[in-house]
Amino acid sequence: xxxxxxxxxxIVPLPIENVDTDQIIPARFLKATDxxxxxxxxxxxxxxxxxxxxxxxxxxxxSLYSGSILVAGKNFGSGSSRExxxxxxxxxxxxVVVSSFFADxxxxxxxxxxxxxxxxSAEFLSEVFSAVNADSKVTLTVDxxxxxxxxxxxxxxxxxxxxxxxxxxxxNGLDDIDYLLSKRDMIEAYEQxxx
Amino acid sequence: xxxxxxxxxxxGPATLFDKIWDAHVVSSVExxxxxxxxxxxxxxxxxxxxxxxxxxxxxxxVFRPDKTTMTADHNTPTIDQDQPVKDPISRNQLDTFARNAxxxxxxxxxxxxxxxxGVVHIIGPENGFTQPGMTIVxxxxxTSTHGAFGAIAFGIGTSEVEMVLATQCILQTxxxxxxxxxxxxxxxGVTAKDLALYMISKLTTGGATGYFVEYAGEAIRNMSMEExxxxxxxxxxxGARGGMIAPDETTFAYVNGREFAPxxxxxxxxxxxxxxxxxxEGAKFDKELVFDAADIQPMITYGTNPGMGMGITESIPxxxxxxxxxxxxxxxSLNYMGFQAGEKLEGKQIDFVFLGSCTNGRIEDFRIFANxxxxxxxxxxxxxxxxxxxxxxxxxxxxxxxxxxxxxxGFKMRQPGCSAxxxxxxxxxxxxxxxxxxxNRNFEGRQGPGARTILAxxxxxxxxxxxxxxxxxxx
Numbered sequence: 001x002x003x004x005x006x007x008x009x010x011i012v013p014l015p016i017e018n019v020d021t022d023q024i025i026p027a028r029f030l031k032a033t034d035x036x037x038x039x040x041x042x043x044x045x046x047x048x049x050x051x052x053x054x055x056x057x058x059x060x061x062x063s064l065y066s067g068s069i070l071v072a073g074k075n076f077g078s079g080s081s082r083e084x085x086x087x088x089x090x091x092x093x094x095x096v097v098v099s100s101f102f103a104d105x106x107x108x109x110x111x112x113x114x115x116x117x118x119x120x121s122a123e124f125l126s127e128v129f130s131a132v133n134a135d136s137k138v139t140l141t142v143d144x145x146x147x148x149x150x151x152x153x154x155x156x157x158x159x160x161x162x163x164x165x166x167x168x169x170x171x172n173g174l175d176d177i178d179y180l181l182s183k184r185d186m187i188e189a190y191e192q193x194x195x
Numbered sequence: 196x197x198x199x200x201x202x203x204x205x206x207g208p209a210t211l212f213d214k215i216w217d218a219h220v221v222s223s224v225e226x227x228x229x230x231x232x233x234x235x236x237x238x239x240x241x242x243x244x245x246x247x248x249x250x251x252x253x254x255x256x257v258f259r260p261d262k263t264t265m266t267a268d269h270n271t272p273t274i275d276q277d278q279p280v281k282d283p284i285s286r287n288q289l290d291t292f293a294r295n296a297x298x299x300x301x302x303x304x305x306x307x308x309x310x311x312x313g314v315v316h317i318i319g320p321e322n323g324f325t326q327p328g329m330t331i332v333x334x335x336x337x338t339s340t341h342g343a344f345g346a347i348a349f350g351i352g353t354s355e356v357e358m359v360l361a362t363q364c365i366l367q368t369x370x371x372x373x374x375x376x377x378x379x380x381x382x383x384g385v386t387a388k389d390l391a392l393y394m395i396s397k398l399t400t401g402g403a404t405g406y407f408v409e410y411a412g413e414a415i416r417n418m419s420m421e422e423x424x425x426x427x428x429x430x431x432x433x434g435a436r437g438g439m440i441a442p443d444e445t446t447f448a449y450v451n452g453r454e455f456a457p458x459x460x461x462x463x464x465x466x467x468x469x470x471x472x473x474x475x476e477g478a479k480f481d482k483e484l485v486f487d488a489a490d491i492q493p494m495i496t497y498g499t500n501p502g503m504g505m506g507i508t509e510s511i512p513x514x515x516x517x518x519x520x521x522x523x524x525x526x527x528s529l530n531y532m533g534f535q536a537g538e539k540l541e542g543k544q545i546d547f548v549f550l551g552s553c554t555n556g557r558i559e560d561f562r563i564f565a566n567x568x569x570x571x572x573x574x575x576x577x578x579x580x581x582x583x584x585x586x587x588x589x590x591x592x593x594x595x596x597x598x599x600x601x602x603x604x605g606f607k608m609r610q611p612g613c614s615a616x617x618x619x620x621x622x623x624x625x626x627x628x629x630x631x632x633x634x635n636r637n638f639e640g641r642q643g644p645g646a647r648t649i650l651a652x653x654x655x656x657x658x659x660x661x662x663x664x665x666x667x668x669x670x
Contacts, residue, residue: 017524018400018500022638027617031270031284033244033291045640073524075401078434078500079638080617081336082242083352104370104404104436105336109352122520163368165227176354177253180362183222183230187258187364190221190232 001114003173007095008141008152010067012059013132019072020079021106025088027080038084039091060092064136071098071128071140076117077106086113096142098149100125111166112175118142118149118160127151144170208475211441212372212407215347215472219330221364228366234329236262236359237315240292241269241619242334246357247295257299259363264324265296266305268314270619273582273609276307285620299360313585313611316340316553320424321587323453327442327469332359337553337635338437339430343423344450345442345472347407350431370436371481373406374474377414379488384669386563387422388555388633388652390414391429392494394486396504404434406482409474414488415440420449421559428554429635432501441473493668496637496650497540498528503637507655507667513537531639532647533627540649540665547630548579548660549642550653552616555633556584558591560653565597567657567668573605574663580622581606582614606660618643631659 029041046058054061070089076099077085086109089097097110098118110117120128131138131153141150144167150157162170169175180187209217221230243265250257257263270285280286289307296304305311311318316337319325325341331348332338334356341348351365358365381390395402408430415423423440430438440446447466450456457465492506505511513536517525529536550556550564561583573579581601583589589611592598598608615622616634618641624630626645633656637648649665658666 015523016527017521018502020500020636020638022617022636022641026640026644027269027619030241030619031282031288033288034248035245045644050644074520075404075434078400079336079431079636081334081338081350081352083245083334083354086352101401101404103401103434105350105352109354112352112354126520163227165224165366176366177249177358177361179224180230180358180364180366181255183364184362186222186230187232187362194232 001173001175004095004114004116004144004170006141006143006145007068008139009069010065010137010139011069011071011128011132012065012067013129014059014070014072015129017073018075018078021077021082021085022079024077024085025082030082030084035087037091038088039093042088042092068094069096069098069140069142070094071125071132074099074101074122076102078103081105083109083113086110086115090115098125098128098140111170114170116142116144116170120149120158120160124151124156124158127154127156208478210372210474210478210480211345211409211439211472212347213478215328215330216369218328224366228368230364231330231367233332233359233363233365234262235264235319235324235331237319237331237333237338238263238265238356239269239315239333239335240267240288242353243356244288244291244295245353246360247299249357250299250360255361257301257360260299260301261303262363263301263360264303264319265292265301266312266315266318267292267307269613269617271307271612272620273612273614273622276610310586313587314553314556314613316428317556317584317588320344320420321453321585323450323456326450326456326465327446328472332365336431337428339435340424340428340553342427342430342437342439343420344446345439345469347437347439349437370407371405372409373403373482373484374409374411374480376412376483376485377410377488378412378485379414380417381414381488381491384493384654385491386652386654387418387425389491389494390488391426392496392501392504392650393491395429395433395501396494397486398433398502400432400500400502401434403430406435408435408438410438410440416443419559420445421557424557425554429501432635442469493652493655495540495655495665497532497534498525499531499637499639501635501637501650503528504650507541507665510537510539511535541667543665544576544629544663545631545649545659545665546576546578546628547624548577548656549582549615549630549632549634550656551580551582551584551614552634553584553613554635555653556582556588558588560633561588561592561597562595563653564657565600567654568604568606568661569600571604571661573660576663577660579606579660580609580615582609583611585611615642617641618646624648631656631665
């Protein structure tokens with residue numbers, strides 16, 4: 001996994017609440033047997049017309065907005081456990097998703113793929129949406145070590161929460177399997193105990 | 196596993212969740228998650244190929260192959276299953292699944308056509324894989340279903356599937372606990388599905404995020420295992436990590452005698468342990484909610500998430516009833532559905548009916564549906580897809596004479612699978628059409644691009660199939 005330290009980027013705003021994983025990546029794209037190419041179908045039904053042409057009114061097709069930070073309405077990633085949603089977001093090039101609330105499984109899946117979910121207050125989120133409305137080139141800075149996110153339009157900063165273990169994993173580019181494999185003897189001891 | 200009851204780390208009264216969680220802790224990461232041992236892993240073709248690839252890339256074997264049960268269900272046709280699958284991409288995924296099972300020597304592999312094949316959350320319980328006190332995971336959010344047996348069961352992503360295959364463990368942050376109590380009895384024509392949709396409409400789709408829920412109270416106690424599975428299945432639709440119900444005589448009677456259930460002396464030992472699996476008097480939950488079962492009527496959804504539900508006789512909320520930050524999403528949702536704020540939906544014409552899925556694809560669901568349509572005729576304007584959850588359910592439908600009743604009323608039965616619940620196969624509702632569906636999600640495009648889903652119970656679905664309209668089954 002790639003290391004994550006700090007990131008300053010323009011943002012892609014998606015002020016919709018309850019964006020579920022079926023919108024992030026519709027089920028018909030889950031037939032692949034590898035992790036590649038999902039970025040092309042990120043938000044497919046909002047992004048493309050039936051004939052495959054881009055829908056002009058969707059934010060990913062609006063050249064005003066770009067960057068590696070997606071900012072979305074509350075309860076992002078609800079629904080299905082499909083990790084394909086995290087692969088689609090990472091595959092498109094997003095490294096951070098900012099929202100006021102995330103669904104549990106999506107949050108885990110994102111972290112396991114080096115995408116950082118940043119939970120901000122409803123007020124901070126609303127100010128970011130207003131700022132990007134006024135100026136599409138507004139940037140956010142996300143600093144993982146200090147656990148801060150800054151709206152560079154206003155200079156306003158907020159702390160965000162992240163599990164200390166997951167933070168270490170991201171800072172060092174390690175994943176859970178490395179950790180679990182190192183605990184093999186404890187697993188076998190547990191199995192003996194419950195026999 | 197009788198020694199499990201000694202491992203509880205917390206002194207004093209404990210919740211059912213605490214007892215099972217504490218019995219499965221292998222280690223704890225400092226300031227981090229818990230390493231939890233997994234008793235049963237269910238695996239299907241869509242969320243597992245990348246996990247097996249991961250094992251290959253690291254040169255790993257599956258650590259405990261007999262603790263993983265594999266069934267093909269999500270990306271499978273519901274007709275002509277004896278023929279090669281037509282869609283080459285789907286066929287490749289199914290072939291990959293079979294290759295992984297063979298290469299990694301997985302003994303519990305149930306491909307298309309196998310007598311134990313079916314929807315993963317249906318075949319687990321019906322074959323006795325699902326038992327009280329277990330930790331159960333699967334790369335599928337509706338794994339919460341198995342909590343009906345008094346198990347900690349939850350959905351995981353593919354990276355976590357790889358962890359379980361490699362080590363039979365997972366790293367999880369301990370969730371908060373919530374108890375939801377339903378006092379009193381459900382009214383006539385009101386089912387477990389209605390109870391769940393009612394609860395989700397009160398909590399919203401994110402209302403239980405971060406929590407593991409225990410369901411309690413008279414209305415839950417009175418439920419059969421099939422009904423309890425429907426309630427626990429839908430826990431994820433309010434964001435919960437999972438839902439569970441303390442095991443009791445109903446649970447033990449269901450599990451006893453099933454193929455993979457314990458037998459003889461082992462059964463007696465397990466039963467003694469299972470009997471202590473309940474929340475102690477005075478145990479603390481992080482949150483408690485209480486509902487009155489008598490307040491619930493048959494439910495339908497009107498929007499594009501399962502929290503947008505209402506009683507079948509009620510009206511869609513008006514815009515001023517929605518908080519300001521949610522109005523864009525609310526209007527987008529109604530626009531997609533072709534409904535107006537404040538509108539009543541009873542009597543509205545529909546096009547499709549889907550009976551099936553891990554939520555409502557069990558034998559009791561088919562009994563309810565068949566009992567309602569008996570002696571009536573399917574409406575001409577309705578296309579109905581009746582999809583049993585497994586071959587065992589299919590066989591039971593035949594044996595109980597339900598198929599004759601359904602056929603007489605103008606219905607056909609399809610072959611088992613997830614089918615139109617997520618429309619990965621050809622069972623897609625066309626754009627703009629309305630489907631009354633017994634499944635679990637009404638998200639945009641869930642049942643096909645542009646499809647409009649109205650979630651409901653098998654009884655409401657039966658009434659809609661007969662009249663061709665949204666109909667109160669109590670009328």
